[in-house]
Amino acid sequence: MRSLLLAIAIGLLGAAFIHIIIILALPLWTGTDSWTRVKALGASNRFYALANEPNTTGLYNENPNVRTAVCHFDVSDGPIRIIASGDVPIWTVSAYDSSANETYSMNDRSAIGSGVNIAFVTPAQMLQLRRIMPPALEQAVLVELTRPEAYVALRVISPTPSHEPAARAFLDTALCQAMSLESG
Amino acid sequence: MFRLPVLVLLTLAIAFGGGAMSASWTLKATSGFGAIKLGSWSAYPELQTADADPFAKAHRADNGRILLGRAEGLVFTALSDEAGAALSGRCAYDISGTTPPTRFWFLQVTDARGAPLDTPARFPTSLNSWTTLRNSDGAFTIRVSADPSPGNWIRLDSDAGISFVLTLIDTPAAASASMIELDMPTIKRIGCRDA
Numbered sequence: 001m002r003s004l005l006l007a008i009a010i011g012l013l014g015a016a017f018i019h020i021i022i023i024l025a026l027p028l029w030t031g032t033d034s035w036t037r038v039k040a041l042g043a044s045n046r047f048y049a050l051a052n053e054p055n056t057t058g059l060y061n062e063n064p065n066v067r068t069a070v071c072h073f074d075v076s077d078g079p080i081r082i083i084a085s086g087d088v089p090i091w092t093v094s095a096y097d098s099s100a101n102e103t104y105s106m107n108d109r110s111a112i113g114s115g116v117n118i119a120f121v122t123p124a125q126m127l128q129l130r131r132i133m134p135p136a137l138e139q140a141v142l143v144e145l146t147r148p149e150a151y152v153a154l155r156v157i158s159p160t161p162s163h164e165p166a167a168r169a170f171l172d173t174a175l176c177q178a179m180s181l182e183s184g
Numbered sequence: 185m186f187r188l189p190v191l192v193l194l195t196l197a198i199a200f201g202g203g204a205m206s207a208s209w210t211l212k213a214t215s216g217f218g219a220i221k222l223g224s225w226s227a228y229p230e231l232q233t234a235d236a237d238p239f240a241k242a243h244r245a246d247n248g249r250i251l252l253g254r255a256e257g258l259v260f261t262a263l264s265d266e267a268g269a270a271l272s273g274r275c276a277y278d279i280s281g282t283t284p285p286t287r288f289w290f291l292q293v294t295d296a297r298g299a300p301l302d303t304p305a306r307f308p309t310s311l312n313s314w315t316t317l318r319n320s321d322g323a324f325t326i327r328v329s330a331d332p333s334p335g336n337w338i339r340l341d342s343d344a345g346i347s348f349v350l351t352l353i354d355t356p357a358a359a360s361a362s363m364i365e366l367d368m369p370t371i372k373r374i375g376c377r378d379a
Contacts, residue, residue: 003187003191004191004194006191007191007192007194007195007198008194008195008198010195010199011194011195011196011197011198011199011202012198012199012202013199014195014196014198014199014200014202014203015198015199015200015201015202015203015206016203017199017203018199018200018202018203018204018207019202019203019204019206019207019210021203022203022204022207022242023207023210023211023238023239023242024238024242026211026241026242026245026246027241027242027244027245028245030245030246030248032245032246032247032248033244033245033246033248034244034248034249034250034251036248037248038250054299054300058248059248059249059250062249062292062300063290063292063310063351064309064310065288065290065310065312066290066351066353068250070250089288090287090288090353090354092252092253092255092256092257092353092354093253093256094232094252094253094254094255094256095253096232096250099234099241100232100244100245101232101233101234101236102232102233102234102251102253102254104253105252105253105254105255105256106255107255107256107353107354109287109354110255153250153253155256157288157353159288159312159313159314159315160314160315
């Protein structure tokens, strides 16, 4: 009897241990996290506008008022610039690392011009830019990323169906491009 | 002779089976901690960040949706009406009041797990701050029901549990929820049709 109770007690302890391990390790192997899904959309350094209905990619515009485009990239080789402009009521941008943690977000209210103009850099590149700022980046919002792999979601608000064409144009002309820093 | 292996097997079965079942049950039961609760509505402002708790991160990884960033907006979900009864697709509701200060908002009816309902395209399934009619005091009333109604109407005709999702775009609500009383719309059940 005693050994049975001991077996059950150790089992329960093990269950608690396994419970914790499962919760902590789940993000690593679901295969359905947003980073995996965004990478599966295609090559890096370009925006993919999401479809309006659920589909095999797992990503779609869940509400008719928000139109989203995503781009994944790696800043190790140089800064990545996000550029977009158009006549839309509201746009928002957020950046996530490869664990789907938000690293940056902004909306059009805090933009310098009226369009999106953001450059993602590594800390080393930021030091370089502080010494010499290329003219192209003078008006850009500089965001330092601690991890080089990231993805960005660019969202446009489309309050009524008549705003759809402008929203689509905004996302279709958005750029997610690499730039090289000339080594001094 | 078999006692030891049987006991070891029992221990392993309890450990793996119990651990997996309890983990799966906890993940289904909670979306993590750190919720803001305002009336029937709750939001998780830290859900998409590195500060989210392990439950929230596990949920996030399983769900795989791209969540709104902090400067983008905040999503409130209601699973029960103001009397505490769970929201049901068989009932009609009045969502009335005002939202916290925000630049834009939209309200959608989804199933209990957040997926959109299967509704024919000719019916309205969501309303936003630009398309919602207001009363003279600035408040609004949205009727959510199967039968059309004048004024603001969202169609709802489902046999299962549902939830209301109110998304606020560009709002200071997350930062101020603990400091001041924020007004959220109330959800009143009007009536239910028979099962």
